[in-house]
Amino acid sequence: MVWPVPLKLNRIIIPPPSNLIREQRVWGGINRDIFTMGARPIAQLNSLRFGNPELAKTQWLMRGVVKGIGDYGNAFGVPTVGGEVFFDESFNVNILVNAMSVGIVKAGETVSAISQGVGNPVYIVGSSTGKDGIHGATFASGDLHADSHEDLPSVQVGDPFMEKLLLEATLEIIKTGAVVGMQDMGAAGIICSTSEMSAKGKHGMNVWLDKVPTRQPNMKGWEILLSESQERMLVVVHKGREDEVEKIFEKWDLNCTQIGEVIEGERLHFFMHGEQLADVPADSLVLGGGAPIYKREFKEPAYIAQNKAFDINKVPVPSDMRPVMNHLVRHPNIASKRWIYTQYDSMVGTINMSTNKPSDAAIVDVRGTKKALALVVDCNSRYVHSDPETGCAIAVAEAARNIVCSGGEPSAVTNCLNFGNPYNPEVYWQFVQAIKGMSSACTRFETPVTGGNVSFYNQSKNEQGEVPVFPTPTIGMVGILPQKNHQMTLDFKNEGDVLFLLGASQDDIASSEYLYSYCKIKNSPAPYFNLEEEFLVQDLVKTLIKNNLIESAHDISDGGLFICLLESGMPRGLGFRIDTDEEFRKDAYLFGEAQGRIVVSVSPEKLDAFVELVAASDIDFTNLGEVGGNAIVIDEEEYGSVHTFKEKYDNSIGDLMP
DSSP states (O other): OEEOOOEEEEEEOOOOGGGOOSSOOOTHHHHHHHHTTTOEEEEEEEEEEESOTTSHHHHHHHHHHHHHHHHHHHHHTOOEEEEEEEEOGGGSSSOEEEEEEEEEEETTOOOOSOOOSTTOEEEEEESOBOSTTTTHHHHTTSOBOTTGGGTOOOOOOOOHHHHHHHHHHHHHHHHHTOEEEEEEOOTTHHHHHHHHHHHHHTOEEEEEGGGSOBSSTTOOHHHHHHOOOSSEEEEEEOTTOHHHHHHHHHHTTOEEEEEEEEESSSEEEEEETTEEEEEEEGGGGSTTSSOOOOOOOOOOOHHHHHHHTOOGGGSOOOSOSHHHHHHHHHOTTTSOOHHHHTTSOOOTTSOBSOSSSOOSSEEEEOTTSSOEEEEEEEOOHHHHHHOHHHHHHHHHHHHHHHHHHTTOEEEEEEEEEEOSOTTSHHHHHHHHHHHHHHHHHHHHHTOOEEEEEEEOOOEEEETTEEEEOOOEEEEEEEEEESSGGGOOOSSOOSTTOEEEEESOOOSOOTTOHIIIIISOOOOOOOOOOOHHHHHHHHHHHHHHHHTTOOSEEEEOOTTHHHHHHHHHHGGGTOOEEEOOOTTSOHHHHHHOOOSSOEEEEEOGGGHHHHHHHHHTTTOOEEEEEEEOSSEEEETTEEEEEHHHHHHHHHHHHHHHOO
16 A cells, blocks of 8 residues: 655745855755655645745845755656745745655555664765754754844755765665664754664664765864754664665765664764764653753733724725725735746656646645545645634644645645744744644544644844744645545636535635735734534535536635635636625625635536535535636626736736846
8 A cells, every 4th residue: 555654844944135045955854854764755845935025135035945946856856746925024034934745655664763773783875974054953943133144054055966866775775674774864963863763762872973974174073963964864774784785875876884883772972083072862862851841931912912803894895896806816925826836847757637737735646546645735824823723723724625625635734833932922822822723623634743843933133122923833734535536626617617605604804815915904813714614614525526516626715705716717717707795795705714615616417416415514505606708797797807817816926026
């Protein structure tokens, strides 16, 4: 059985703008975490947060980050199949770059990051060790400020071609059965890998640092220990099988050098030219190894009370919806991200099933099976800032909703939790509440959290003091399509198909892009969200897809119902005619972002069967109108053609970039 066991979502640390290396080449670590388990990476996604896109600094950062992702990912040979981009002024100084990698492995063939077996040799394999990245981990655990460039570590020098060789060699030695355990060298380098593997295996190690292949002369022992040079692994091999492992790495023209051996006890001994530099217990260096557990102070931020005081009745309903429509369709948080994703190779390996079939999640073929994977990353930072518990639960629910709308069954979650300084009681409150929201949503959707990453200190200092970014608990989710022919897309298919809204409409514009950027109202609660209603709507859509009763499915999220319908019409140039509900404010009906709602299209031939099934579900549903022509008609009033809106939607971000 093939199963998508490994998921990993990490944050890439971006130095201050004045020191940013444009081609960020640290994408490899996210993939090494996958293939060190014995799995082959098959897809990558990313989640990016930038500041005001009109600022020259933001544009420069965007260009550098996107080029770095593209350069490394394209050369490594794993497709970038999806992602998200969000802009807000809270990220003007400290941007966020989260990377997700997904791999597949046959059940029972994974390799553990463990060290055991007295006398077993310990190898360092892959690239040579340099001074790059020393203190990278400690730099990531401090506030950014005006003098941060003085503390900046040298940036890791990535080599995607070396990474590709390491991938193939690693998977080959695993098949021999000669490997006891293996771990990628990430943050803190050799000291981290040796301590974690030893602690897990309840054994110690003797490590001879002078045997480590280096690319710079006269490196000190501590520099070798702490270097975060890329494309390196620590491998423990069964004694007596050294030759077959070394021959494989020789074939791939990679370093494979024994630098230590497993010993009794649980201590690590590091030597340099015969002199012992360190003698430490492995367990004390790892999570759970006796480190103190703190109960930090936390308190609700003052702005939460302001959010709760929001009154929709104080916001006038626009007399003309056209300016709102034009604002939203061009807003970088909603408009097409084609300027970004066209720089990525999404087709290498030819397993991406979403290229010509637009859907809410990326669909990736699992060759040799009837199955496919549905992959997504989700988080609306503004929702989480407005209400961390509800906002984080929404991030999980929306990820699941995107997978369900694509024909999949939500299966598992990974995450990267991006917050400010945890010593700030208000920031820590955001963190605590977000974890509660994630827990409740993952429990309801039965999506275990298989791993994750926490990134604190995402803030900067100005004349007002410490300014944290919007809290961003990025959710990466994988789903399973049991049958590839159940893949569902978001695009309207035929004129005359009937449009339905599944889920209850709400008089709600809270935290919507419309309220925040068009009305300029920054304080409001998270949008309407009911976890149980969300689950039932998604369950209904799964049933509709399995019974082949709908032609398209697209969830309502950023920009509300109007943007949802427009995105479904643009791929084939099909317009729509709908009527709003007079029981609700027109701006809320069209632009509100209340959760738990999905728009589906139904062919007239299947209309009776569709209505019968939905009516029996006790889910609120509304006949919106129908697909037809190329114009957008709402309440008998024409608002322009789909083509005109598509021009604005496709080119908005590209027009901003110099």
